[in-house]
Amino acid sequence: MSAEYPPRDELKARQERERLVSTGGMSTENVKTPTDERPRRRMSALAMRLANRLGVSPDDLVKEWPDDTLRRTKYPAVEEEQEDGSVLYKENPIR
Numbered sequence: 151m152s153a154e155y156p157p158r159d160e161l162k163a164r165q166e167r168e169r170l171v172s173t174g175g176m177s178t179e180n181v182k183t184p185t186d187e188r189p190r191r192r193m194s195a196l197a198m199r200l201a202n203r204l205g206v207s208p209d210d211l212v213k214e215w216p217d218d219t220l221r222r223t224k225y226p227a228v229e230e231e232q233e234d235g236s237v238l239y240k241e242n243p244i245r
Contacts, residue, residue: 154192194223
């Protein structure tokens with residue numbers, strides 16, 4: 151789960167919904183909660199490079215990835231291209 155603030159327009163929409171509910175202008179049964187939709191996730195550079203290499207959009211590529219998998223792709227790593235064309239990822243030791 152990301153600790154990122156939602157966009158300004160979404161915050162204003164939430165504030166307006168809360169105002170309408172509290173003043174009786176809207177029933178709480180029709181209020182759409184933020185948990186009804188999955189928020190757009192921040193992409194890692196690795197996910198963007200892989201999507202570019204595969205020719206698909208990054209959002210389509212990672213929509214089935216668990217949040218933890220996407221989070222782990224943001225850690226620094228050293229990429230070494232092997233003779234067979236594969237890529238070996240190693241931990242980047244922080245000193």
